[in-house]
Amino acid sequence: MSAPAIKICGIDRAAALDAAIAARADHAGFVFFAPSPRNLALADAAALGRRASGRIGRVGLFVEPADDLVAEAIAAASLDAIQLHGDETPERAAALKTRFGLPVWKAVPVTRREDVAGADRFAGAADLILFDARTPRGAALPGGMGLVFDWTLLSGWRGQMPWGLAGGLSPANVAEARAITRAPLVDVSSGVESAPGVKDTRLIAAFCSAARG
Numbered sequence: 267m268s269a270p271a272i273k274i275c276g277i278d279r280a281a282a283l284d285a286a287i288a289a290r291a292d293h294a295g296f297v298f299f300a301p302s303p304r305n306l307a308l309a310d311a312a313a314l315g316r317r318a319s320g321r322i323g324r325v326g327l328f329v330e331p332a333d334d335l336v337a338e339a340i341a342a343a344s345l346d347a348i349q350l351h352g353d354e355t356p357e358r359a360a361a362l363k364t365r366f367g368l369p370v371w372k373a374v375p376v377t378r379r380e381d382v383a384g385a386d387r388f389a390g391a392a393d394l395i396l397f398d399a400r401t402p403r404g405a406a407l408p409g410g411m412g413l414v415f416d417w418t419l420l421s422g423w424r425g426q427m428p429w430g431l432a433g434g435l436s437p438a439n440v441a442e443a444r445a446i447t448r449a450p451l452v453d454v455s456s457g458v459e460s461a462p463g464v465k466d467t468r469l470i471a472a473f474c475s476a477a478r479g
Protein backbone atom coordinates (compact mmCIF):
# COMPACT_ATOMS: atom_id res chain seq x y z
CA MET A 267 0.00 0.00 0.00
CA SER A 268 1.55 3.34 -1.02
CA ALA A 269 1.85 6.21 1.44
CA PRO A 270 -1.24 8.41 1.72
CA ALA A 271 -1.44 12.10 1.06
CA ILE A 272 -1.85 13.93 4.36
CA LYS A 273 -3.85 17.04 5.20
CA ILE A 274 -3.47 18.79 8.53
CA CYS A 275 -6.55 20.96 8.96
CA GLY A 276 -7.27 23.92 11.20
CA ILE A 277 -3.80 25.43 10.95
CA ASP A 278 -3.98 28.86 12.58
CA ARG A 279 -0.42 29.74 13.49
CA ALA A 280 3.05 29.58 12.03
CA ALA A 281 4.39 26.91 14.40
CA ALA A 282 1.67 24.46 13.37
CA LEU A 283 2.21 25.21 9.70
CA ASP A 284 5.95 24.73 10.04
CA ALA A 285 5.39 21.42 11.85
CA ALA A 286 3.13 20.19 9.05
CA ILE A 287 5.72 21.17 6.44
CA ALA A 288 8.57 19.59 8.42
CA ALA A 289 6.56 16.38 8.68
CA ARG A 290 6.04 16.46 4.89
CA ALA A 291 2.27 16.81 5.03
CA ASP A 292 0.82 17.56 1.59
CA HIS A 293 -1.96 19.98 2.48
CA ALA A 294 -2.62 22.57 5.17
CA GLY A 295 -6.27 23.35 5.92
CA PHE A 296 -7.32 26.91 6.72
CA VAL A 297 -10.80 27.22 8.25
CA PHE A 298 -13.12 30.04 7.17
CA PHE A 299 -16.16 29.29 9.31
CA ALA A 300 -16.90 31.72 12.13
CA PRO A 301 -18.34 29.21 14.68
CA SER A 302 -15.17 27.10 14.54
CA PRO A 303 -12.44 27.49 17.19
CA ARG A 304 -10.05 27.26 14.19
CA ASN A 305 -11.63 30.11 12.25
CA LEU A 306 -9.02 32.34 10.61
CA ALA A 307 -9.15 36.09 10.19
CA LEU A 308 -8.25 37.11 6.64
CA ALA A 309 -5.07 38.89 7.77
CA ASP A 310 -3.85 35.75 9.55
CA ALA A 311 -4.81 33.65 6.53
CA ALA A 312 -2.76 35.96 4.32
CA ALA A 313 0.34 35.55 6.50
CA LEU A 314 -0.05 31.76 6.64
CA GLY A 315 -0.73 31.60 2.91
CA ARG A 316 2.52 33.41 2.17
CA ARG A 317 4.44 31.20 4.58
CA ALA A 318 3.00 28.06 2.97
CA SER A 319 3.67 29.14 -0.60
CA GLY A 320 5.51 26.46 -2.57
CA ARG A 321 5.95 24.31 0.54
CA ILE A 322 2.51 22.76 1.15
CA GLY A 323 -0.91 22.92 -0.47
CA ARG A 324 -3.38 25.47 0.90
CA VAL A 325 -6.94 24.20 1.28
CA GLY A 326 -9.66 26.61 2.40
CA LEU A 327 -12.45 24.99 4.42
CA PHE A 328 -15.91 26.54 4.10
CA VAL A 329 -19.43 25.64 5.25
CA GLU A 330 -22.12 26.75 2.80
CA PRO A 331 -20.17 29.92 2.06
CA ALA A 332 -21.25 33.03 0.22
CA ASP A 333 -19.21 33.67 -2.93
CA ASP A 334 -17.79 36.84 -1.38
CA LEU A 335 -16.20 34.94 1.52
CA VAL A 336 -14.63 32.42 -0.85
CA ALA A 337 -13.30 35.23 -3.04
CA GLU A 338 -11.81 37.07 -0.06
CA ALA A 339 -10.20 33.93 1.34
CA ILE A 340 -8.69 32.97 -2.03
CA ALA A 341 -7.34 36.48 -2.48
CA ALA A 342 -5.90 36.59 1.04
CA ALA A 343 -4.35 33.12 1.32
CA SER A 344 -3.79 32.18 -2.34
CA LEU A 345 -5.74 28.98 -1.82
CA ASP A 346 -5.01 25.96 -3.99
CA ALA A 347 -8.31 24.19 -3.31
CA ILE A 348 -11.75 24.79 -1.82
CA GLN A 349 -13.15 22.32 0.74
CA LEU A 350 -16.92 22.39 1.22
CA HIS A 351 -18.00 20.90 4.54
CA GLY A 352 -21.71 21.65 4.77
CA ASP A 353 -24.89 20.69 2.90
CA GLU A 354 -23.71 22.00 -0.45
CA THR A 355 -25.36 20.38 -3.48
CA PRO A 356 -23.48 19.10 -6.53
CA GLU A 357 -24.78 22.16 -8.39
CA ARG A 358 -23.32 24.51 -5.78
CA ALA A 359 -20.00 22.67 -5.78
CA ALA A 360 -19.86 22.88 -9.57
CA ALA A 361 -20.73 26.58 -9.53
CA LEU A 362 -17.88 27.37 -7.11
CA LYS A 363 -15.46 25.24 -9.12
CA THR A 364 -16.37 27.12 -12.29
CA ARG A 365 -16.37 30.57 -10.73
CA PHE A 366 -13.03 30.27 -8.95
CA GLY A 367 -11.23 27.78 -11.16
CA LEU A 368 -9.92 25.76 -8.23
CA PRO A 369 -10.31 22.08 -7.34
CA VAL A 370 -13.26 21.48 -5.02
CA TRP A 371 -13.12 18.93 -2.22
CA LYS A 372 -16.54 17.90 -0.94
CA ALA A 373 -17.03 16.45 2.52
CA VAL A 374 -19.66 13.70 2.66
CA PRO A 375 -20.98 12.74 6.11
CA VAL A 376 -21.22 9.00 6.67
CA THR A 377 -23.37 6.91 8.95
CA ARG A 378 -24.56 4.21 6.51
CA ARG A 379 -23.26 2.46 3.40
CA GLU A 380 -25.79 4.43 1.31
CA ASP A 381 -23.98 7.65 2.28
CA VAL A 382 -20.81 6.26 0.73
CA ALA A 383 -22.54 5.14 -2.46
CA GLY A 384 -24.26 8.53 -2.73
CA ALA A 385 -20.94 10.36 -3.01
CA ASP A 386 -20.87 9.61 -6.73
CA ARG A 387 -23.51 12.29 -7.25
CA PHE A 388 -20.61 14.74 -6.98
CA ALA A 389 -18.79 13.20 -9.97
CA GLY A 390 -17.96 16.05 -12.34
CA ALA A 391 -18.98 18.66 -9.74
CA ALA A 392 -16.18 18.09 -7.23
CA ASP A 393 -12.62 16.85 -7.61
CA LEU A 394 -12.25 14.88 -4.40
CA ILE A 395 -14.63 13.36 -1.87
CA LEU A 396 -13.77 13.53 1.81
CA PHE A 397 -15.68 10.98 3.86
CA ASP A 398 -16.22 12.25 7.40
CA ALA A 399 -18.29 11.25 10.42
CA ARG A 400 -21.74 12.83 10.55
CA THR A 401 -21.97 15.11 13.57
CA PRO A 402 -25.14 14.89 15.70
CA ARG A 403 -28.17 17.02 14.85
CA GLY A 404 -27.75 20.38 16.60
CA ALA A 405 -23.97 20.01 16.96
CA ALA A 406 -22.00 23.24 16.91
CA LEU A 407 -19.96 22.17 13.89
CA PRO A 408 -20.53 19.86 10.91
CA GLY A 409 -16.98 18.51 11.30
CA GLY A 410 -13.81 18.98 13.29
CA MET A 411 -15.26 17.31 16.38
CA GLY A 412 -13.04 14.24 16.52
CA LEU A 413 -15.87 11.84 15.70
CA VAL A 414 -15.12 8.50 14.02
CA PHE A 415 -17.45 6.53 11.75
CA ASP A 416 -17.49 2.83 10.95
CA TRP A 417 -14.53 2.52 8.57
CA THR A 418 -15.70 -0.88 7.32
CA LEU A 419 -18.41 1.00 5.40
CA LEU A 420 -15.61 2.05 3.04
CA SER A 421 -13.88 -1.28 2.67
CA GLY A 422 -14.12 -2.46 -0.91
CA TRP A 423 -15.66 0.82 -2.06
CA ARG A 424 -14.76 1.69 -5.64
CA GLY A 425 -16.04 5.16 -6.38
CA GLN A 426 -15.65 7.23 -9.52
CA MET A 427 -13.60 9.96 -7.85
CA PRO A 428 -10.43 10.58 -5.86
CA TRP A 429 -11.23 10.45 -2.15
CA GLY A 430 -9.95 10.83 1.36
CA LEU A 431 -10.82 9.86 4.92
CA ALA A 432 -11.51 12.25 7.80
CA GLY A 433 -13.19 12.07 11.17
CA GLY A 434 -11.57 11.39 14.50
CA LEU A 435 -8.22 10.33 13.05
CA SER A 436 -5.22 10.52 15.36
CA PRO A 437 -1.66 9.19 15.65
CA ALA A 438 -3.13 6.23 17.55
CA ASN A 439 -5.71 5.09 14.99
CA VAL A 440 -4.62 6.33 11.55
CA ALA A 441 -2.69 3.15 10.70
CA GLU A 442 -5.72 0.98 11.52
CA ALA A 443 -7.98 3.34 9.54
CA ARG A 444 -5.69 2.99 6.53
CA ALA A 445 -5.48 -0.77 6.87
CA ILE A 446 -9.28 -1.04 6.76
CA THR A 447 -10.09 1.62 4.17
CA ARG A 448 -6.90 1.94 2.10
CA ALA A 449 -7.67 5.67 1.95
CA PRO A 450 -5.31 7.49 -0.43
CA LEU A 451 -5.61 10.68 1.62
CA VAL A 452 -6.07 11.20 5.36
CA ASP A 453 -7.26 14.45 6.95
CA VAL A 454 -6.97 15.34 10.63
CA SER A 455 -7.79 18.26 12.86
CA SER A 456 -8.84 17.43 16.47
CA GLY A 457 -6.50 14.45 16.66
CA VAL A 458 -3.42 16.67 16.48
CA GLU A 459 -4.61 19.17 19.09
CA SER A 460 -4.02 19.50 22.82
CA ALA A 461 -7.34 21.38 23.19
CA PRO A 462 -10.00 22.45 20.64
CA GLY A 463 -8.26 24.75 18.18
CA VAL A 464 -4.80 24.36 19.71
CA LYS A 465 -2.52 22.40 17.38
CA ASP A 466 0.26 20.34 18.98
CA THR A 467 3.41 20.21 16.87
CA ARG A 468 4.49 16.84 18.31
CA LEU A 469 1.12 15.29 17.48
CA ILE A 470 1.37 16.63 13.92
CA ALA A 471 4.73 14.89 13.50
CA ALA A 472 3.43 11.71 15.13
CA PHE A 473 0.34 11.66 12.91
CA CYS A 474 2.34 12.00 9.69
CA SER A 475 4.73 9.29 10.78
CA ALA A 476 1.90 6.91 11.79
CA ALA A 477 -0.05 7.61 8.59
CA ARG A 478 2.92 6.52 6.50
CA GLY A 479 3.41 3.42 8.63
Ligand SMILES: O=C(O)c1ccccc1N[C@@H]1O[C@H](COP(=O)(O)O)[C@@H](O)[C@H]1O
Pocket residue numbers: 275276295297299302303304327329351396398407408409410411412413432433434435453454455456457
Ligand atom coordinates in the same frame (compact mmCIF):
# COMPACT_ATOMS: atom_id res chain seq x y z
O1 LIG B 1 -12.16 21.97 11.91
C1 LIG B 1 -13.23 22.59 12.03
O2 LIG B 1 -13.40 23.43 12.91
C2 LIG B 1 -14.35 22.30 11.10
C3 LIG B 1 -15.44 23.13 11.11
C4 LIG B 1 -16.51 22.90 10.27
C5 LIG B 1 -16.47 21.83 9.39
C6 LIG B 1 -15.37 20.97 9.37
C7 LIG B 1 -14.31 21.20 10.21
N1 LIG B 1 -13.20 20.36 10.22
C8 LIG B 1 -12.99 19.23 9.37
O3 LIG B 1 -13.68 18.10 9.83
C9 LIG B 1 -12.98 16.92 9.47
C10 LIG B 1 -12.81 16.03 10.67
O4 LIG B 1 -12.12 16.70 11.69
P1 LIG B 1 -11.57 15.92 12.99
O5 LIG B 1 -10.23 15.37 12.62
O6 LIG B 1 -12.56 14.87 13.34
O7 LIG B 1 -11.45 16.97 14.03
C11 LIG B 1 -11.68 17.39 8.86
O8 LIG B 1 -11.80 17.43 7.45
C12 LIG B 1 -11.56 18.79 9.34
O9 LIG B 1 -10.84 19.52 8.42
